[in-house]
Amino acid sequence: MVLFCGILVRDMWNIIPYFADMKRLIYSTIAGLLTLSAMAQQKIVQTAGRDQLGEFAPEFAHVNDDILFGEVWSRNDLLSLRDRSLITVTSLISQGITDSSLKYHLQSAKNNGITRIEIAEAITHIAFYAGWPKAWAAFNMAKEVWADDITGNDARAEYQRSIIFPIGEPNTAFAKYFIGNSYLAPISTEQIPFFNVTFEPGCRNNWHIHHATEGGGQMLVGVGGRGWYQEEGKEPVEILPGTVVHIPANVKHWHGAAADSWFSHLAFEIPGKNTSNEWLEPLTDEEYNSL
Secondary structure, rough: OOOOOOOOOOOOHHHOOOOOOHHHHHHHHHHHHHOOOOOOOOOOOHHHHHHHHHHOOOHHHHHHHHHHHHHHOOOOOOOHHHHHHHHHHHHHHOOOOOOOOHHHHHHHHHHHOOOOHHHHHHHHHHHHOHHHHHHHHHHHHHHHHHHHOOOHHHHHHHHHHHOOOOEEEEEEHHHEEEEEEEEEEEEOOOOEEEEEEEEEOOOOEEEEEOOOEEEEEEEEEEEEEEEEEEOOOOOOOOEEEOEEEEEEOOEEEEEEEEOOEEEEEEEOOOOOOOEEEOOOOOOHHHHHOOO
């Protein structure tokens, strides 16, 4: 199970050998990520070819599912899924293809982090090179895919463009431990698993404790916006991009966004023995508003 402060991340930490030099390894990993924006490779599984053409054209189905998606799209450590989606959508629109394949790839683009504002700008740009009628047709389909974003989320889209890591999906699994809306994006699930956690303005998690009999605790790295971290009985600490917070095991604490700012941090669960997480009472409005 993945446990982390704000979003509990722990599932694969328990299989990583506990070694004293973990801090150095974590720091070097962060430095590489922030410098190169490297993303772990994500294997893409596609079955549409076999589902629709498996009996009629099995070789085509194999190439579509296993080569195009299983190999080419899966090389997302070399070119991100977000960039591949944008390239694919551009290619389809330029050819005047506005059937179900374009809608599929528009939906994939949205899932891979392309915002409504960005897709509108991209199609507008394409129109000057591929033709106005093709852009009109694509806009009609894009409006359907991004329909839920037309009346809101512009602030979220604007914030997404300001950080290098994806905001991710709503953190519904742990919503009961938060005041306000938070989001979760897995950045790596191998070697050193960690997530990007995003808080809307005013969002914060409950007081909680990362228990361990040896080692354990957590490390946060600010990547966007402005937020707060506070241990019980101590003054709150402001978290800005680049701020590193070391959270000892067995210490009661909370963290979240400032009242007037979106906020994101990376969360690293430090390996230890007999680790567990205990969620406690919410931070009161009086306590939060006094920051």
